[in-house]
Amino acid sequence: MHVFNWTLAYACATLGTSLDFARIVLANPTPFSFVANLLLVGVAFFAVRGAVLRYAGHSFDRILIPVFLATVVCGIWFVFIDPSIFGRGATSSAGAAAMFLIGAWTIAKAARQDAIDRLLFATFALTAATLIARPIVTYVYEGPLQAEAEVAGSLWVVSFKVFAMLSWFATAILFLLRITTDVMKDLAAQSLTDPLTGILNRRGFFIVAEPVLRDVRPGLPAVLLILDIDQFKRVNDTFGHLTGDNVIQGLANLLRQASKDSGCIIGRLGGEEFVALLPATNLIAGRAFAEGLRAAFAAGSHEGVPFSHTVTVSIGVAESPGGESIDSVIERADGALYRAKREGRNRTHIASDEASPGVVPQGTATGTCRQASMAFRQSMP
Incomplete structure (x- = not known):
């Protein structure tokens, strides 16, 4: 104008x-x-x-x-x-x-x-x-x-x-x-920017996240989450691609609301796969944040999806103490995501050493979970 x-x-x-x-x-x-x-x-x-x-x-x-x-x-x-x-x-x-x-x-x-x-x-x-x-x-x-x-x-x-x-x-x-x-x-x-969700696309996420990850130090680690909507192809095939887009936008809105004012960098890697980088966050806090997202998404509703059908998300979590590339962190988080999918979906899996717990089963309740659930409900129409 x-x-x-x-x-x-x-x-x-x-x-x-x-x-x-x-x-x-x-x-x-x-x-x-x-x-x-x-x-x-x-x-x-x-x-x-x-x-x-x-x-x-x-x-x-x-x-x-x-x-x-x-x-x-x-x-x-x-x-x-x-x-x-x-x-x-x-x-x-x-x-x-x-x-x-x-x-x-x-x-x-x-x-x-x-x-x-x-x-x-x-x-x-x-x-x-x-x-x-x-x-x-x-x-x-x-x-x-x-x-x-x-x-x-x-x-x-x-x-x-x-x-x-x-x-x-x-x-x-x-x-x-x-x-x-x-x-x-x-x-x-x-x-x-991803045109469907309005958040960073894969290229945008890498451009923004790489310098943040380079500044990570052992005393101030970062956590990276890979999120993948479970059985998304079935959602598209059963309810249509428009409903599938609504589900993708729902997860993007949840990430946007849950990470608001936190410095968290979020993006859509492609399809039904999303990523989030949490600076100055250790594995315990990152795992709680991921579990909050998982539970909130499972509890939410989506336009076009009947209430009898629950759409869930699996999450892989990796902590970076610094000194590694973003590709390396994503690879470890992606490996944890694969294990979460293989072990039943709708769960959070941690990429960590043998002394750390590997899987957070569904149903774990945390304060972060409740905050993410509230943010998700506020983001829904």
């Missing part, structure tokens, strides 16, 4: 400039000057409205529209009721300046800013300052213009044309840079 508003701004600029040049050869240029002024104020309105939509996420129409309408009313007054070339131009400049200041303020309040944002803020602020200073300077040097014939070669018009050319050119470049950068960021995010 902000791109559309910026397009309208430059459409107004093209029409307004064309009318402004046309008045030179017209016998009665006043109506054309009035419309040209309105279109040039429209440039400010749509440029700022687009910026507000981009940086604030919503329009400030309750402020921008009254400013625009007040400028139009003043223009009508100084054209048809109390004709004044200076009054018409000064009120147009003041209205446009007010809108550009709103745009600059919105950009300044944005949470995240890059070089393009800062340059756009500076351009908006400088444009507003110039629009305010221009009537004052021209009034001091030329006084109030009395006739349309005086306008063509005046400092008023010459300064405007030079300023407008520079301002519109700079703003157009910044708008194009902002749009291009946003599109590239969206494409990059899409390339790392």
